[in-house]
Amino acid sequence: MPKTLRRLIYCSRNAIPGDAVAAERTIQDIVLASRRHNRVAGLTGALMFTHGCFVQALEGPRDALEDVFERIQCxxxxxxxxxxxxxxxxxxxxxxxxMEYLGDAETAGSQAAAAATLNGAFRQEARSADSVLALMRGVVAREKVWAGV
Ligand SMILES: Cc1cc2nc3c(=O)[nH]c(=O)nc-3n(C[C@H](O)[C@H](O)[C@H](O)COP(=O)(O)O)c2cc1C
Incomplete structure (x- = not known):
């Protein structure tokens, strides 16, 4: 019997020391490390970085999600x-x-929507997980159209 699939979505605020260039470089390292680990663990997902905040969706087997989130939280x-x-x-x-990365360039057409969604998310408003997921999927879908795939 296949293991039950779960989805975890969280938001957080950037605490990378230094300026925007340092943040960009560090986020690139995070994304590369995430892709390496997640592939092995059977996890998929997307990481959005906009308005100085992260939003991440991670999906896969429960054990793998709990393991990775333990590290992410710390x-x-x-x-x-x-x-x-x-x-x-x-x-x-x-x-x-x-781990699909959606930074400011990718979210350019959704800046206002992203800001509103993030505000609701940190206040843990009802249905904010659905709003975040819809926002991320919308950006990914637009990216695919631009890339012609
Ligand atoms: C916003 C954010 C998202 C992250 N997402 C992931 C992730 O999806 N998968 C992962 O393995 N590590 C992720 N990390 C990194 C982990 O916190 C941790 O640094 C990493 O897994 C340790 O890798 P290492 O042992 O190879 O250094 C994330 C970190 C941050 C700050």
């Missing part, structure tokens, strides 16, 4: 880690992505 490069959902799901939303 990571001092972000703070105010706020879990929006950790629930069983029927299918992956980011299948094929070890």
């Amino acid at each position: 990571d001092e490069r972000h703070r105010d880690v706020t879990v929006l959902t950790f629930e069983p799901v029927a299918e992956r939303a980011f299948s094929g992505w070890d």
Whole structure:
């Protein structure tokens, strides 16, 4: 019997020391390390960085999610880690992505929506996990159209 698939979504605030260039470089390292680990652990997902905040969706088997989140939560490069959902799901939303990165360039067309969604998320408003997921999926879908895939 296949293990139950779960999805975890959280938001957090950037705590990387230094300027925007340092943050960009560090986030690149985080994304590369995440792709390496997540591929081995059977995890997929997306990481959004906008308005000085992270939003991450991670999906996969429960054990693997708990392991990675233990590390992520203790990571001092972000703070105010706020879990929006950790629930069983029927299918992956980011299948094929070890960790898709959505930074400011990618979210350019959704800046206002991203700001509103983030505000609601840190206040843990009802349905904020759904709003975050819809925002991320929308950006990924637009990216695919631009890339012609
Ligand atoms: C915002 C954020 C998102 C992260 N996402 C992941 C992730 O999806 N997978 C992962 O393995 N590590 C992720 N990390 C990094 C972990 O916290 C940790 O540094 C890393 O897993 C340790 O890797 P290492 O033992 O190879 O140095 C993330 C860190 C931050 C700050």
